[in-house]
Amino acid sequence: MTADDSFDRLDDDDYPAYTMGRAAEMLGTTQGFLRAVGEARLITPLRSAGGHRRYSRYQLRIAARARELVDQGIPIEAACRIVILEDQLEEAQRINAEYRRAAGSVNPPTSA
Numbered sequence: 778m779t780a781d782d783s784f785d786r787l788d789d790d791d792y793p794a795y796t797m798g799r800a801a802e803m804l805g806t807t808q809g810f811l812r813a814v815g816e817a818r819l820i821t822p823l824r825s826a827g828g829h830r831r832y833s834r835y836q837l838r839i840a841a842r843a844r845e846l847v848d849q850g851i852p853i854e855a856a857c858r859i860v861i862l863e864d865q866l867e868e869a870q871r872i873n874a875e876y877r878r879a880a881g882s883v884n885p886p887t888s889a
Contacts, residue, residue, distance in 0.1 A: 793823040793831035800832040804841055810853075814840050817857035839864070 801808045811830070814820055820839055822830040832840075839860060846856035 789833075790835040791833045793833050793836075795832045795834075795837065797822070797830045797832070800837055800840070803837060804844060806840075806844055810844065810847075811840060813853050814843050814857055817854055819843055819857040819860055 795803065797808050797811055801811055804810075811822075811832070815822060815830075820832070820836040822832050822836065825831055842863075843853070843856045843860050846859055847853055851859070
């Protein structure tokens with residue numbers, strides 16, 4: 778990988794750029810919290826060649842949402858499930874909007 782390749786990934790939300798320690802620091806949480814959301818299968822960090830967990834910005838946003846819920850007193854397993862369901866709902870709404878746009882362009886309304 779060249780230096781140019783590395784710079785191209787700076788804007789990639791899915792690039793696993795953050796170590797567990799740095800990710801925990803950024804979220805203001807513990808490494809144990811990150812392990813727990815991994816065990817709950819909310820996020821699955823990639824592993825470096827040495828086996829260390831690496832997190833992407835997208836994964837950190839997901840973990841941050843779970844942390845908000847945990848901070849409100851929701852158990853971590855329930856918080857992870859809520860975040861997963863929120864994500865699924867958002868995706869379903871996006872797909873429905875695409876279908877509506879496609880259906881509208883295929884059958885334009887007729888005027889009477």
